[in-house]
Amino acid sequence: MSTxxxxxxxxxTDAEASFIRNYLVSAWKRFETMEAFEKGWFWRNGHYGRHGIEYFKGGRILLMIDGDPETVVDEECDRWDSLVEDGAIESWSVLPFEEIGYDSVYSKAVDNVGKRGADLFMRLKPLLTQTSLDLYEALDEQIAMVGDEGDHNPKGIGFWVVINTLMKQNGYDWYDEIDGCTKSTKNRLKSMTAYKGGGGGPREASRNNKRTTGVFRRTVRVAR
Structure with a gap:
C-alpha cells in the first residue's frame, strides 16, 4: 500500500467550496467503488491565506489517496484535466510520499504522532471526511463557526454545534468536552505560531495560550 x-x-476559497460540491462529493462515491482506493481524505488550505501567509494564498485542496493510488489517478486524471479546461481549477499535481522519504502517509504519521496516534488518524480521518462531504452535499452555505447572537439566534448556534454534537453522541460529558476543546485550542495556537513565525506571532500565541487555558480551568472549577 502506498500514498x-x-x-x-x-x-x-469560493472555488474550493465549488470544487468540493461539484466534483469531490460525487467523486468520493466513485472512489469507494474502486478496489484500488483503500482510504483517503482531503484538506482545504485557502482560508488560511486571509492571515497574510503567502504559502496559503489563493485556493488549494490536498487530496490523500491510500492504497493503489496510481490506478485511482489514472481513472480520474481526465476529469481533472476537464476541470482545468473549464476553469474550475487552475492546476493539479501528484506527489508520491516516496518522494518525501516515506512509503505511505501512515509511516509519516507514525513519525509525527507515534503509532497509537497514527492508528487513530488513519481510522478517524476517512470517517470525518465522509461527514464533511455529507455536510457539503446537504448545505449550500458556509455556516459561521459561532452564529451572531440576538433574538433570532440567542445561543449563537453555528458550526461549533457539529463538534458539540459529535462529542455528545459519542458519550463524552462536560469535562471531556472541555478537555478536548482545551487540547484543540493549544494545538491550533502552536500551528498558528509555526506558520506566522516572527513579528510577534509566537508571543501573541503564548499569551493567548495562557489566557485561554486559564479561562477553561476557571470554567471547570465553576462547573464543579
Missing part, C-alpha cells in the same frame, strides 16, 4: 497527495489549485 499520493494530489494538490488542486484554484482561484480562491
Amino acid at each position: 499520493v497527495q494530489v494538490t488542486f489549485r484554484m482561484e480562491d
Whole structure:
C-alpha cells in the first residue's frame, strides 16, 4: 500500500467550496467503488491565506489517496484535466510520499504522532471526511463557526454545534468536552505560531495560550 497527495489549485476559497460540491462529493462515491482506493481524505488550505501567509494564498485542496493510488489517478486524471479546461481549477499535481522519504502517509504519521496516534488518524480521518462531504452535499452555505447572537439566534448556534454534537453522541460529558476543546485550542495556537513565525506571532500565541487555558480551568472549577 502506498500514498499520493494530489494538490488542486484554484482561484480562491469560493472555488474550493465549488470544487468540493461539484466534483469531490460525487467523486468520493466513485472512489469507494474502486478496489484500488483503500482510504483517503482531503484538506482545504485557502482560508488560511486571509492571515497574510503567502504559502496559503489563493485556493488549494490536498487530496490523500491510500492504497493503489496510481490506478485511482489514472481513472480520474481526465476529469481533472476537464476541470482545468473549464476553469474550475487552475492546476493539479501528484506527489508520491516516496518522494518525501516515506512509503505511505501512515509511516509519516507514525513519525509525527507515534503509532497509537497514527492508528487513530488513519481510522478517524476517512470517517470525518465522509461527514464533511455529507455536510457539503446537504448545505449550500458556509455556516459561521459561532452564529451572531440576538433574538433570532440567542445561543449563537453555528458550526461549533457539529463538534458539540459529535462529542455528545459519542458519550463524552462536560469535562471531556472541555478537555478536548482545551487540547484543540493549544494545538491550533502552536500551528498558528509555526506558520506566522516572527513579528510577534509566537508571543501573541503564548499569551493567548495562557489566557485561554486559564479561562477553561476557571470554567471547570465553576462547573464543579
